[in-house]
Amino acid sequence: MFVDRTKIYVKGGDGGNGIVAFRREKYVPLGGPDGGDGGRGGDVILKVDQGLRTLLDFRYQQHIRADRGDHGKGSSKHGKGASDTVVKVPPGTQVRDAETEALLADLTEEGETFVVAKGGRGGRGNSRFASSADKAPKYAEKGEPGEERWVWLELKVIADVGLVGFPNAGKSTFLSRVSAARPKVADYPFTTLAPNLGVVDVEGADPFVIADIPGLITGAHQGVGLGHDFLRHVERTRLLVHIVDAAGVDGRDPVDDYHQINDELRLYDERLSRLTQVVAANKTDLPQAEDGLNRLRRELGEDNVFPISAATGAGVRELLYRVSALLAELPQESQMTEDVAVFTPGPDEEETVRIERENDTFTLHGPRLEKLVAMTDFDNEDAVKRFQRLFRLWGHEDALKDAGAKNGDTVRIRDVEFTFWQEQDDE
Known part of the structure; x- marks a missing residue:
C-alpha cells in the first residue's frame, strides 16, 4: 500500500531530574551539597533511508516518543543521557508543522537527518545552586520537558x-x-x-x-x-x-x-x-x-x-x-523552491510573556516562564521560594498588576495555578 501523506505526533524525551543530596561521610561534619544533574532527554530524529518508498509504517505508529534522561544521584553523579530515537523516512519526505503548515525540513539525500523534536536538558542538582548566600540549598530542578508537536509528513517522489x-x-x-x-x-x-x-x-x-x-x-x-x-x-x-x-x-x-x-x-x-x-x-x-x-x-x-x-x-x-x-x-538541482522555516527565538522572544484574562483568572504564556514552571518542584518549599523570587525579579508580578490582577485572583501557567498576592505599599 502506497501512503504519501500522514500526520504524526512527536515528543522529545524529558530531561532527568536533578537531585537534592548532601555529602555524608565520617570525619566530614559539614559536608556540602552534592546532588547531581539529570541526564538529557533523547531527540526524535528523522533519517532518510533509500530503501523506503512509502510512509505506510506511520499509519501504525502515529505517536513517537524519545526516552527521558536518568535522574541525578548523590556524590555529584550526573544521570545518563537518553539515546536518540531515529525514525527512517523515504527520500523526498517533507516535514510540515501541523499548526502553521510551515515547511520544517525537506529530506532528499541518503542519510540526511532532521531533529523534529529536541529532548529536554537535565535538571540541575542542588550542588549547582550553592553560593556564599546559600551554602546548603535544599532544592533542585526538575528535568526540562522535551519538545512536542504534531507534524505532517508528505512524500514527493524523486525522479528525473x-x-x-x-x-x-x-x-x-x-x-x-x-x-x-x-x-x-x-x-x-x-x-x-x-x-x-x-x-x-x-x-x-x-x-x-x-x-x-x-x-x-x-x-x-x-x-x-x-x-x-x-x-x-x-x-x-x-x-x-x-x-x-x-x-x-x-x-x-x-x-x-x-x-x-x-x-x-x-x-x-x-x-x-x-x-x-x-x-x-x-x-x-x-x-x-x-x-x-x-x-x-x-x-x-x-x-x-x-x-x-x-x-x-x-x-x-x-x-x-x-x-x-x-x-x-538540464541542471541537477532540486526543483524545490519553497523556503524551509528556520526559527531560533532570540532573547526577546524567549522572555516575552503574553497575559490572557478571563474574569478573575489570568493565564501567562511565555517560553522562559513556562520552562521555569515545568522545571520547578512545587512540592519543595525552597524551590517554590526560588520560583517566587524569579517571578518577581523578571517583572511578571508588576505586569499582572498592570493587567488588572488583584490579590486573591487566580494565576495559571501551564498546568499550575496559584493565587496572586502582592504586598501593599504603605501610604
Whole structure:
C-alpha cells in the first residue's frame, strides 16, 4: 500500500531530574551539597533511508516518543543521557508543522537527518545552586520537558522524469516497456492510484529515473480526482514526458487533452508549466491515430511530437534518446523552491510573556516562564521560594498588576495555578 501523506505526533524525551543530596561521610561534619544533574532527554530524529518508498509504517505508529534522561544521584553523579530515537523516512519526505503548515525540513539525500523534536536538558542538582548566600540549598530542578508537536509528513517522489497525461493515455504501459517496473495495467480509468518508479537504462545513454504519475483530470489543481495527491509528485521532476492518446480511443481529442493537462499543471504551480516537456503521441499502432498525430504536429511542431506505441515498442527508443539528451543539458538541482522555516527565538522572544484574562483568572504564556514552571518542584518549599523570587525579579508580578490582577485572583501557567498576592505599599 502506497501512503504519501500522514500526520504524526512527536515528543522529545524529558530531561532527568536533578537531585537534592548532601555529602555524608565520617570525619566530614559539614559536608556540602552534592546532588547531581539529570541526564538529557533523547531527540526524535528523522533519517532518510533509500530503501523506503512509502510512509505506510506511520499509519501504525502515529505517536513517537524519545526516552527521558536518568535522574541525578548523590556524590555529584550526573544521570545518563537518553539515546536518540531515529525514525527512517523515504527520500523526498517533507516535514510540515501541523499548526502553521510551515515547511520544517525537506529530506532528499541518503542519510540526511532532521531533529523534529529536541529532548529536554537535565535538571540541575542542588550542588549547582550553592553560593556564599546559600551554602546548603535544599532544592533542585526538575528535568526540562522535551519538545512536542504534531507534524505532517508528505512524500514527493524523486525522479528525473515524470509521466503525465489523462487516465488511459498509456503511461503505465510505457513505463513497463522502458524499465523493469511492473505497474498495474488495465483498460479502465485510474488503474494507477500511486506513483510507480522505474529506472531507464537504454544502450548509448545515461540511465535515469522515471515516475508514472497517476492520471490527471480536469480540475486536478483543485483536488478533483485526488489531483493534489497526484500533482505533488510532479514537483521534483526535471523534465516531463506528456503521453497523449493520439488515437482518441475513449472519444477524447488529443489536442484538447494536451492543453487541458498543461492548464492543470499551470494552475497548480506556474513553475510546472515551465518544465521542459516532451510530447509522446501514443497508440500510433491503431489506424485512427494518424489524424490525431497530424493535428498534434500542426499544433506543436513536427520536431516536438514523438509518435510511439507503448504496446509494440515502436518509436520508444528514439523518444528515450531525446529525453536522455535533454536531461544532460538540464541542471541537477532540486526543483524545490519553497523556503524551509528556520526559527531560533532570540532573547526577546524567549522572555516575552503574553497575559490572557478571563474574569478573575489570568493565564501567562511565555517560553522562559513556562520552562521555569515545568522545571520547578512545587512540592519543595525552597524551590517554590526560588520560583517566587524569579517571578518577581523578571517583572511578571508588576505586569499582572498592570493587567488588572488583584490579590486573591487566580494565576495559571501551564498546568499550575496559584493565587496572586502582592504586598501593599504603605501610604
